[in-house]
Each structure stands twice: as structure tokens, then as C-alpha cells.
Amino acid sequence: MAERGVLGLFTSAEAAASAGAALREAGVEFEVLTGSPYPEGAFGEHTPPHRLYVFPLVGALCGFSVAILLTAGTQLAYPLVTGGKPVLSIPPMAIITYEGTMLGAILFTVLGVLFESRLPRPLLGLYDKRITLEGWVGILVRGEEGLLGPVERILREHGAVEIKRG
């Protein structure tokens, strides 16, 4: 990638939060890397909106239609009377269609989760193991070389124990 990045590592969430606030005031976009979830906006970061809820709906629709076609099709294609039930029996269709709908919804939700959290990600990029191992908090800024200098200063001011360039 053309643009470079700087990653500041903090041992305490408080320090990282203050650094994040400072960066925000400086009008710098930044990413937070943590080893465990924090309440939204804990670091003053802003998370772009997601469209996760669309996925299950689409999936449900797909599953529903496939299941309807499959069940209705099978019954009509082989009009064998069993037990005096109508050749096109709705209740059994309802059951299998229900399962198909749910299956579609679940599959698409999982896809949606991966897509919306931008995974899979071939290259980790700027990262540090101690984020998961020691519970450190990383604050990552991407941008032009010129920008990164002041950013690094801000990070240090707020107690970044280590700075990574990449």
C-alpha cells in the first residue's frame, strides 16, 4: 500500500482513550485494536454504520423460495397419492420451507458478519501480538508520511509505551 501507518501501543485503556480523544480533536481518523470488546465509543472512536441486518433477510428470501420450489416441485412432479392426502400437501411444505428459510438466513448472516467485519484479511498489516497476549490497546493511524510525525507525538504524549511504523 502506498500510504504508511503508525501503531501506538498502550498498556492501559485509559491512556489509549485519552490518546484517541486527542487524535479526534486533531481531526485524525484512527483505528483501535483491542484484545477484548469494549463498549462502543469507549475510545472516542467512531464506528462506521453496518448493513448486517440486510443479510439475514436476503438469505431468508432465498432459502424460502428454494424450499418452496423443491417441496412443491417434488410433490407435483410425482403425483403419487399417499394416505389419501392431497397431492400438493401444504403443511409438510410449510415445515420444510421453514427449515429452508432459517438455513438461508443463518448462512447469509454468517457471510454478512465476515463481510461487514472485512474478513478474511490476507495480511495482518500493522499489528502487535501483545494486544491479545497482554491486553494492550493499539491505536493505528494510516496516512501520508507528513501526517504520521505529529500523530506519533500525540501518541507518545498520552503514554504510548511503543510505537510501530509500517
Add this chain to the structure above:
Amino acid sequence: MSEARVPSQPATPPDPQPARRRHKWTMVVDLDRCTGCQACVVACQAENNIPLNTEAIYLQYRVIEWIRIERYWEKHGEEVRARYIPLLCQQCDNAPCEPVCPVYATYHNVEGLNVQVYNRCVGTRYCANNCPYHARFFNFWQPVWPSTLENQLNPDVTVRWRGIMEKCTFCIQRIRRAQREAAQEGRSLQDGDVVPACVQACPTDALSFGDILDPNSRVSRLAKDKRAYTVLKELGTGPNVIYLAKVDPYAPAPKKHDHH
């Protein structure tokens, strides 16, 4: 809203192709004539390549008898009398065994027969569970015949493999043969052309077989008898085997729980 009334009798199944329905095969069993001699059982055994029911098989409760004579002892005061009821597949219109088969191994054909497709069967045994008449049989073992008997196997009937269900077919091979012959002679099927093995073997003429759609066939006439009833009517299976109640001073109403 009186048009909302539905008949208390179970609805007959919707015909897949009503135009094509020419026959509705029916059997009438006159319990007053039945002596429980088991001739029908033996005849069926021979006709349909049913594996031998050895003593070991009996002890395993795994007998295969497409038609069986159920014997019940009744105590009337001092004397105890035996009552017999031949039970076979009732070829129900609303057969509970059919819809539960996951692979369409059993279904209802246009002649009102409940047919079993051996090749499709995977042996879930669900149909057997859901047959109220215990008329379905599972091949727990590979059927074997002593070499002396191998030549008596009926070439018109499949020899079933282990792991599949089988049951009375109303001797469909005989039905087909009769139809074939009638066709060759260029005539329509007469009453009495089709005689299943059990009917043929019955010495007291307790069993009779025919087409209920033919108004003056023997079964149609017998079916109008006031003794006529069907077994387990309240289940609404719509059997095609009609029983004529025993004329018997001791006989209670033809309900089923007067046994044992």
C-alpha cells in the same frame, strides 16, 4: 352454516386420474364361515415366496404372514370358545403407512391397491409402526429356502432381500395375469376372474374377492350385508377389506376390544 358439515365417514382419497380408475379391489371376509383352518395362510406362503417361518423365527416374534388368523379365547360363563379373525393388509384408502415413507416406497395406485416398491425401500420400518393392523412385515434376515424348496418359488413374485418391508399385495401378480388374459381374449374383466391365493384355498368359502366398483360383483352384494363392518373404523383408514360379523348368540357388537 350446515354446508360446513363433513361426513363422519372418512373422505376417500382424491383420485390422481379419476378417468383411469377402473377397478377398486376389495375383499370380503365372512367371519361366520371362517373356521381358522389356516389354509389361506399356507396358500399365501406358497404363492408369494414368503420365507419359511421356522420355530426360531416364531420365538423371535418375526413371523412373516401376509394373512394371519388371529385367535382369541372368549369366556362365556363356564365355556371358553375360540374366535378367529383373518387379518391381512386392508389396502386402506387413507393408509396411514403410505405418507410416512420417506422414499415413496409405498403409495396408492389407481386400482385402490396399497403397493410396496421393494427397490425403493430402505427399511426405516416407519410404515410398520404406523399400520394399525400390524399387516406389514420386515425382512430381518436374508430369506433362505432349503434346496428342496428352491424350485417351488413363484417366478411371478419377487424374492425380497433382507432389510425391506413387505405385505399382502392382493396377489397383484394374479390380478395382472387376469387382466392380460382378458385383454388377449378381447373381453373385459369378469367378476371371479381374479382369485387371490388365499381366496382360492379357503375351504369354507369365507373369503371372496372382487371389484367393488362393479355393482353386481359378489363383493358388492356382500358389502351391502347388514353384518358388514370394517376394522378400527374410528381411525378412518377406509379399509378395502370388509368383514361380515359372526352370527353368534354370544357375539357382542362388532367392536374390537371384546378380545382376550
Add this chain to the structure above:
Amino acid sequence: MQERRDLSDRQINRDLLWPVLYTPLWFWVAVLALGLVVSAGAGAAAWWMNKGPGVAGLNRPIMWGHLIVTFVFWVGISHAGVMLSAILRLTQAEWRRPMVRAAEVLTVFSLATAALFPLLHSGRPWRTLYWVFPYDFSRGIWPNVRSPLVWDPSAIFTYLTGSALFVFVTLLPDLAALRDRTTGIPHRIYSLLALGWRGTPRQWRLQALAGILLSALILPVFVSVHSIVSWDFGMAVSVEGWHATVFAPYFVIGAVHSGVAAVVTLMALMRWLFRWEDYIRSEHFDAIGRLLIVVATAWFFFFALEFLFGLYLREPQEVALRQAQVFEWPYNLLMILFLLTAYFIPVPLWLFRKVRRNVALMFWTSVLVNVGMWLERFLIIVPGLARKQIFTFEWSVYRPSPIEILMVTASFALVALGILVFAKVFPLVPVNEAKEGQVLKAEIRVGRRTVPAIVREQ
């Protein structure tokens, strides 16, 4: 939550990841033993296929026996899992954290095991593929959607897929932790599995959403699965004891009962085997014990309904069936055992806080529950068939053959083996959940007392 200790992330990693990183001797011993049992079961199955279904103790009219009972049993256990984790996720119950993944994994393995049984149980197992999947054009016919035995695979397939994906998605952050912790080939594998997880707020937010959304989606599926299993029996109009409208909810709540109990068993084992006293604490057993009391009582209500209305019409075959279940050998003994183990021994015990907080007691009571629930399924299926209809001439008895018993035993070993191997490869307690619990830990001072509290997003 009193006994909460302050744990650093490093500490948590060390505690929860050690089974993955180091292998104690007992692990190999256990794997070997379980493997032996499983292969014995496989041998039994092979024997069945080779000699024919006659090797089973089945007969006419008792066409379904131990294998179907065990199928229902394992499907029931599988409901533990996801139900527990889903309900607890949706209600944001704080005590869910250590047990969710164990529950979900239990679901996956027990469900997979359960799915084996109907196939092995059939007359021609090698032909069952076209029973389950609509693929066979050459045969010219597809499965009969009117059959409950086709509803079953559709439901189980959905449920298995769903819960497996659920486990994977919630596993991602821990895979990342493993990736960072390991080196060499394991590192490569975990890097691959972790999909490049970095732990940005967006990713975490979607983790939370995924947990809730997938729970909400899987919950209705899980209800449908055991309902459909119950309809295998409920649809059978000819079997007096099966054709009951209450079967679906009755089976589902029974499944939850046995399943949650199974999770308790599993938690106790985890606590003992992996020395996770700091994570699986007595307060967790307390909470789940309280849940169990409610579930068990609800289940008992449905059991009562089923039995009461089983006699409702008072027709001779109904009376005969219930007589068989309650008075006739051996069902009478089984009935007593079932009632005691499934309800009347555990539930009164759970009423005492001391018992609920005693891990050993919880372990044994939960085992009892599952003994009882297995018997329950047996008492529904076998006597129902043995007294199917009024034809007393046909009534018979069922005695399981060694083959069946072997296969049933092996199923337990199979599930245990699966979970053990999973625990070797992935953390069985969600690491990131444990860490989050530490982050969100808070306290409120009321007067002179500090009340433990939890931070919630608004």
C-alpha cells in the same frame, strides 16, 4: 457474582489456553480408551450391516428400539447447548460467559452423533442417501416431503450447519489469540483459521451482533428440530401412545431439561480436568441450578399433561398402554427409576443453595437427570409399540441385543471423544468473553457496602 477475582489478560490466556498448548498424559489415555469404545461400536454397526437387522432385538410390532431412543436422546442433548447459550446471550446474562462455547460444542457433537443413528438403524443403511437428499435423478424420484422422516434431515441439517457456523464465528477472536500465542505450523494453521482478525471496534461490534443475531435465528430452529423429532411419533395415528398433540413442546422442554443437565455435567468435568476454578465458579452452578429447577418443573407439567390426556378417552387400548407403562414388568421398574432420576431426586436437592453451589453434587444430579431422560424416551417409544393397537394377539416384548447396547455405549464415547479433541485444538471457554467480563466488571457503593455490578451499553 461475589468470588470474582481480578485477572490480567496474560493470566486469562495462560489459564484458558493451556490445554491447547500443552498435552497432559491423561489426555492420551482418555483418547485411547474412548477410541477403543468407539471402534467397538463401529464394529457392532458393521456386524449389523453384514448380518442384517435381525441381529437387533427388534421384532414385530416393536420395530424401533434402543437406537431410535438414543437418537432422540442425543438430539435432546444437542438442544442444551445452543438453547442455553442463545437464551443467555439474548438476556445478556453475565454468568453465561464461561459456558456458552462448551454448550455449543456439545450441541455440534451430540447432534452429529444423533444423526448417525436413524441411518444405521435402517434396513439398508448403504442406500439411505436418497432418503436424505433430493439428488437422485437416475432413480427418477425424490424424497417424499410428506414423511416426517424427511422433515427430520432438513431440520437436523439446518441445525447442525447453523450451530457449527455459530461456534466458528464466536471462535474467531480466540483463534486470533492462539495465532499470536503459537509458532511454527500451528501458528500457520491458526492464522489461516483466524482470517486475519485484528480486534477493531467494528469487528468486536459485529461479534456481539453475530452472537445475538445468530442466537435469535438458531433458537427457532432448535425448537423446530425436536418438535419434528417428536412428530416422527406424533404423526403416527396408529400408535396409541404416540399420537398426542402435546408431543412437540413436551419433547422440546424435555430436551432442554436433559441438555442443560448435560451442560452442567460438562462444566463440572471442565472445571476438574482443566482446573478452571477461577472461571467456572460455584455461582455459575448456582445460577444454572436455578434455571434447571424451572425447566424441570415445566417439563414435568408437560409430562403430566401427556399422561393425563393419554387416559382421557379411557378406551381399552389407552388403559392397556398406561397399565403396561406403570404396572407391568420391566416397564414398572423403569418408570419408577425414570421419575426418581429425572425429577424427584434432583429437583428437591437443587432447591438448596448449598447443593447448587456444590460442584460434585451438581455433577451427579445432572448425570441422574440424563439417565432419567433416556429412560423417558424409552418408555415413550417401546411400550407405545408393544401395545400399539387393540390386537392383543400381536403384543410382544423387546429385549435389546448386545449389538444395540454396544452401539448405544459407543455413542457416548463418540461425543466425549469429539469434545475432548475439540478442547485440545480450541479453547473450550471463550477467552475474549472472559476478558470482556473483566473489562465490564464494576462496583456500586450502597451505603457502606459495595455491590458487585456490571457495565451495560445504553
Add this chain to the structure above:
Amino acid sequence: MHPLPRSTTTTRDHPVEEYPTSPREVAEDIVGRAEAPWPRWRWLVLALGALFLLGVVGLALRVGQGGDHTRWGYYAALLGFLYTVAGGAPIVSVATRMAKAHWRRPLARIAEVYAVVGVLTLLLFIPLMGVIPPAEGRNTIWIVGGVRQGWPPGAPVAYDLLTLVMVALGGLALLWIAAIPDLAALRDRGRGGLTALLSLGWRGTLRQWQVHRAALGVAGGLYFIAYVGGCIPFASDLVLSFVPGWKDSIFPAYYALSGLQAGLAAVVVTAFFLRTVGGYRRYIHVDQFWGAAKLLLALSLLWAYFHWSAFLTFWYGRTPTGQNLQVLLYFGPYRPLFIASLFLNWLIPLFAFLIGPVRRSVLGPTLVSFSILVGALLDRIRLHVATWSVPDPRGHTFEAVPPPVPLGVADGLLLVGGIGGALLLYVLALRFFLPMSAWEMKELTYLRVVRPFLKTRAVVLGKPE
């Protein structure tokens, strides 16, 4: 303790109203205006009283017209509606308290007060005792005429009466125990008489609070069992056993469940009323409607699930009785009622609550709850009228579907008056026991605080014990 903002904070663009933050506020605010829970309280009482009188007239007409049980279907439906809705409502408080949900607190009393309607159901049942046909020859959970002749004596009416007594008393006990601390507060504000008497000289010692908590738990559990268990004889004696051969083991459970659903709906509607008209804005927030909406969604799913279990079993079984039964209950003369309740109790809640913003609003859950209540009434009418219209409940098979019973003037008056009377009781009781559980709200003021968390604000919930 962190300083707390008095104003309303906002996060994620939706307003979080603040609960009162000191016990004193609560005391003044709730206990202070106990005498007139809300403006024009008396007018409402009078209006409901008038409705109740209409009901009395209706009853007189119904008795005057005489006739056998087929004429009393709508009356039974009214009884069933009141029994399940008013009986189910207190469960809301019991269950949420068991689950230690904080959002329950403002709703707890609203739910419990519904227990007073139990008295009315009891009275309503008395005229029916002469109408319900004897158990002999019918299929009934009482084994009369079965294994042993004529046992137990007095079945079924005696035992149904007993059930109703049990439920009514259990509910009142629960209400009373839950209200004791507030009654004491009223007493201390100088309300004498019954209030003082019922407050049992409560002083609020630690020991008393411990006992109170235990007692609440026990009373709640017992009431739960009384209500759900009571649905077995009630549903089977007043619905099931009127149709020969109708064996439906899920029905009592369905009856109880639909009651729970409607009960919760009633609580939500009442909460909305108190929030808007009653002026309890500071107590009843979006949280309450949100929490209730989630529960309602689950309950509507279960509603459909129970229906489906019964429907599918009969559909697949195809016995003559089962088929006739389905015509009677689903496809026949009462189909419109069935379709309506299908929409009002299932589809509308389902699709409305699938939308997050609807769940998390005040108006959404209220409207849905209203539809659920209407649906529940229609459902009860369908069940009771249809089954009671079968002329002869004896026998083992259901031979023919009877023609529908039209809604007469007397029946209409009865429905209106019965519901009016129930509400009248409720409103009167609100004045006696406060509409808010003051002591639980006080608890909330120190167990739920809003705190800054790093750079955001978060709610901190205390979890004692």
C-alpha cells in the same frame, strides 16, 4: 458514588430518560399522590361502573332466556377471557422478578394488581355451575363413569370452582405481600383503615426485608403453579370435554400460554395509559416497553407453535373426529374468528416486532398489545362458543359439526359489562395499592446508575447476592 446528571443523557441517538435518583423523590412522587392516582380518576370509575351495570342487565337477560348450555357459549368465553388475561398478568411480575430483570420494576405492581379481577371471575362462574352438563358419559379428566363410577363427587363444577378460588386467593396473596411496604408507606402518610391493617405494622427492619423477599418468591412460585395448573381443569372442563372424542393434550398449555400473552399485553397497555394519562412518565420508559416487546415476540411465536402442533397432529392423523374438529375450530363457521386471531395474536406481533425501532418504542408495543388483547377475546369466543354449541357432549366420536351460534343482545351486553367490571375493579384497586411499586423503584435508584466509562457513558447495574 459518581455524581449523576439530572438531565437526560443521549447515546446512540435515542433519548434515555432518567429514573428518579433518590428514594425521597420516589416516595413523594408515588406515595404522595395516592389519593388521586391521576386527574379525572373518578370520572373513569363512574364510566366503568355504568358499563358494569350493562353487564348485570345482560346477565339478567341471559338467565331469563334460559336454555341449555349451548346458549351460554359467549358467557363462558367472557369467563375464559377474564380468567386467562387477568390470571396471566401477575405472572409477568413473577417471572421477570425471578429473572432479576431491572426493567420489570415499574411494571411489577401494574401486573400484580390484575389479581383483583380473580374475584370477578369467581362470581362469574357461579351462574355457570347450573349450566355445565354433568361429567357422566363425557370424556373428562375426572374419571367419572370410567374406572370408578361417580368419582370424584361433584366433578367437574366443584373442582373448577375450587380452581378459581385457588387462583383468586393466590393472586391476592401475591399482590398483598408485594404491596406491604407501600401500604406501610401509605399508613405513615396517615391513611388508616384497611391499609393500616394490611400493612401489618411493617417497619422495614432488615429481618423484615429478608422475610419479605423469601415470601415474595414463594407466593410468586405458588401463584404460577396455581394459574398454569388451574388451566388444566378449566380448559378441559369448559372447552375440551364439550366435544366428544376431542383428545388434545396440548390444549391446556395453549390456553395458559395465550393467557400469558394477553396478560402481558394488558400490562403494556395499562403502562401506556399510566405513562400518558397517569403522568408516571419518569418511571415508565422505553426500557419497559422494549423489554415487554421482546417477551411478547417470544410469546406470539409460542402461540403459533402450540396452534401448529395441535393442527398438524389432527391434519396428519385424518381420523373422522379430528377432521370434524378442524372444520369446527378452523375451517367451518368460525373461520373468520380464527383468521382474525391468527393475525392479531401472531402475524401482527411477529412482523411488527421484527423491526427493531418498533420494539424499542412506546407506541409500537402498545398498539401491538392492543391487537393481541382483541385477538385473545376473539380466540376465546371461537373456542368456547364453538365447543359449547355441540348439543350432546357424550360419546367417543365427533359425528357432525353443529351450526354456529350468533351473538345475541344479552351476550353483547355481557361481554361489554364483564370487561368493564373487570377494569372497574382494577382502577379501584390502583388507588388502594399504588400503581407503582414504590419500594422497588427506590431499590432501583441505587442499583442502577449511569456512569462515564472511558470516553462514553454506560449504565451500571448492581447485582446483589
